[in-house]
Amino acid sequence: MNLTCLPARLLAVSSALLLTACATSPVAPPTTSRPTAPKYESGMVSAADPRAAEAGAEMLRHGGTATDAAIATMLALTVVEPQSSGIGGGGFYVRSDPKGQVGTIDGRETAPAAATPRRFLDAEGKPLPHRKAVVSGLSVGVPGNIALAAQAHEQDGKLPWAELFQPAIRLASEGYQLSERGRAMLVRAPDSAAHDPAARALYFGADGQPHPVGTLIRNPALAKTLETIASRGPQAFYTGAMAQAVARQVASETPQDGKMTVADLEGYEAKKRPAACGTYRIYKICGMGPPSSGETTVLAIMVALENFDLAALGPDSPVAWHLFAEAQRLAYADREVYLADPDYVPVPTKGLTDHAYLLARGKAISPERTMPFVKPGDPKGSQRLSFAPGRSYPELGTSHLVVIDREGRAVSYTSTIESAFGSGLFVGGFYLNNELTDFSFMPEDAGRPVANRVEGGKRPRSSMAPTLVFGPDGKLLLALGAAGGATIPVQVARTLIGFLDWKLPIDQALALPLLFSPRDTVIVEKGSQLERMIPALEKLGHDVRAAELPLKTNAIAVVGSRLVGAADPRSEGRAIAQ
Structure with a gap:
């Protein structure tokens, strides 16, 4: 795995100390210039669930950057909005500094190395029924959100990595109340939500029906997963026991084409x-x-x-x-x-x-x-003449969050597991994505390849x-x-x-x-x-x-010297100041 993460910081510090020890000229004294005054009285987070937005706002109150807050919000969404996003999926991160310089990180999932363009075709060369492809290992790409978070934190984080996980760990271990939207999604997509026995036991009652609105949902398995990644760093997700569990679960439910392997997870990279x-x-x-x-x-x-x-x-x-x-x-x-x-x-x-x-x-x-x-x-x-048009399917399992901190750093971050409850595959207390169904099922049309067809290691559009x-x-x-x-x-x-x-x-x-x-x-x-x-x-x-x-938008506007946040009124989202 090629991740810029916490060990890299330690290496940088060690290198700096070594260079200082070997220097023959005196070290320049520190500057006495005053720090730049904050641009805004308060930072702000807007997310699709108020409990996730509060997790991000907590990081801002602790002195964290917009990136710290965005990561904490994404992690909390894994707990309270399991149908939409989280560590079992991927995302895209767009960030600007106070001067308006923009950078992006691609944490999109990748197809297993052994995947072929015929992944979503049956024996007769016809596209598989969409839901059959979704609720299976065929649809699962290597998750990218943890790698994205690690790279973003390395570039622009201020708080310790483990601190960003604490709100999500509390929500998973102490529990959260099932919302109206959360229950509605369980009713809408029971084939994926209840596909795995562990998920069914978590979100459904003995009568087979989703728990009522207001039920306290405790997810100790997810709390343990988050604690492991918090203490061991992002590599804990892509190597060792966790990677083996993910690869094993996906491979066991992949009836055709290339199966996911531990090597697929170890080799994943978030990309600038x-x-x-x-x-x-x-x-x-x-x-x-x-x-x-x-x-x-x-x-x-x-x-x-x-x-x-x-x-x-x-x-x-x-x-x-x-x-x-x-x-x-x-x-x-x-x-x-x-x-x-x-x-x-x-x-x-x-x-x-x-x-x-x-x-x-x-x-x-x-x-x-x-x-x-x-x-x-x-x-x-x-x-254009080299490629034929492709077609994609609708999805409901995505979430967006935005953060602007007091210093004027801004993050716009979309996180997804694709359909509601993703593939239905459930590991360590979280759902795995079905992002690979964002590829075009037909690899070619009239003899021309489709640009967005499946290929090993490729990221779907x-x-x-x-x-x-x-x-x-x-x-x-x-x-x-x-x-x-x-x-x-x-x-x-x-x-x-x-x-x-x-x-x-x-x-x-x-x-x-x-x-x-x-x-x-x-x-x-x-x-x-x-x-x-x-x-x-x-x-x-x-x-x-x-x-x-399926509408769900989040935004923060700069109005004069104030930040004004909003969430789509069709959603349960909210904007929260630090």
């Missing part, structure tokens, strides 16, 4: 990636690049809309939502062809984020009618879009992100339009309804004001239907 950045009007938007399709898709939607005066149209205009739908169609056409793991596929990220290219794509949009058809564009650096927004002066304005599968980039873009163009307070921007139009059918959020706009949208040429959408 270039941030995907672009401009929208006077603002700079940055986020996670490939293997995530999130930020390139957000930028594609937003820049295409620069051709129109959204501020004048406002949120009550069917034309504004029509334009939003058309921009999505263009963005997702490119997403399906070009986005995949850049270590395996030449992804034209610069071309896909080029402002002139995206603005030109947007000129195909008319405010008076729908485009009759949409096809992928030809961004600079593309090899993601929709996660942790995002940071900066003003024309380069100062941070907004940190945000969302959960909800392929709707994630659209939730982020919707919030940006509400906040930047319609000048809504951040809580109202998060409360805006959603219109989702990745292809030719427009889906509007059921029960929202958009449902009343269906006739107007149909007159513009859209095929529209109303449906429930």
Whole structure:
């Protein structure tokens, strides 16, 4: 395993002492300059569960950085939101320093080395039924969240590694009350939630029904797992008994194709990636690049809309939502062809984020009618003819968190186990992800390979879009992100339009309804004001239907010298100041 973690710090200290001992010139005296005053009176955390947000806020009160708080929040979500994220999955981390410099870490799961492009095909070469693939070892990728946390902590952590685990350990050992959303997810996905006997005993009663809302859930197995990683460091997850348990469980439930091995876990690496950045009007938007399709898709939607005066149209205009739908169609056409793991596929990220290219794509949009058809564009650096479009499935098992600390460091971090309760495989008190079903099941189409097909060691394409927004002066304005599968980039873009163009307070921007139009059918959020706009949208040429959408967005805005946090009103989330 190649992890930058606590032992590396000890090595650095030892090296420094050795160099000092060997020096022949006197050591310069310490500077007496005053420390920089904090930017804000209080730091803030916004997360999908208030108990997880409180875990992060506790780290801020102890003097931790935004990174410390983000890690503690992710760990707590493993306990209180087991259906959505945690140490059995992976994530993407986007961070900016007080000067606005942006860095990212890719903690996306990887396919076992022995996986092949035919992993999700049956003996006749047809795609497996989706749920059959999900609830099995076939869907499990090597988890990346602990490696991501270790690398982030090494770069920007201040508190001891073990301290970040204490809130999550308390929640697991002392217990937490099952929430309405938590129980609803148990009811919705019993095949994965109760797949493992240990998980079934934890979350379900003797009658086979999920425990009632308010039941105290104690998870001593998870507490022990977290204590082990806290005391032994991140390597405890990827080597030894824990790695053996994960590999054994996954392999035992993998009926075909390559099985996961301990070597797959030992070899896992979280990776620094270039941030995907672009401009929208006077603002700079940055986020996670490939293997995530999130930020390139957000930028594609937003820049295409620069051709129109959204501020004048406002949120009550069917034309504004029509334009939003058309921009999505263009963005997702490119997403399906070009986005995949850049270590395996030449992804034209610069071309896909080029402002002139995206603005030109947007000129195909008319405010008076729908485009009759949409096809992928030809961004600079593309090899479009080499790849065929792929298709993905919806998911419900993702969580997002944002943190801004007093000094102005910001973290936007999306963590996921993919579907609700992931693969259903349960080890050490936590669920393992089903991220590999984010790969395209069909490896080729009409003789052309699909960019996002399965390959050994490859990371599946993601929709996660942790995002940071900066003003024309380069100062941070907004940190945000969302959960909800392929709707994630659209939730982020919707919030940006509400906040930047319609000048809504951040809580109202998060409360805006959603219109989702990745292809030719427009889906509007059921029960929202958009449902009343269906006739107007149909007159513009859209095929529209109303449906429930998996929406969950979190954000913190900088308003003058204050931090203003918010969580999606459809969720149980909350923003908490330190």
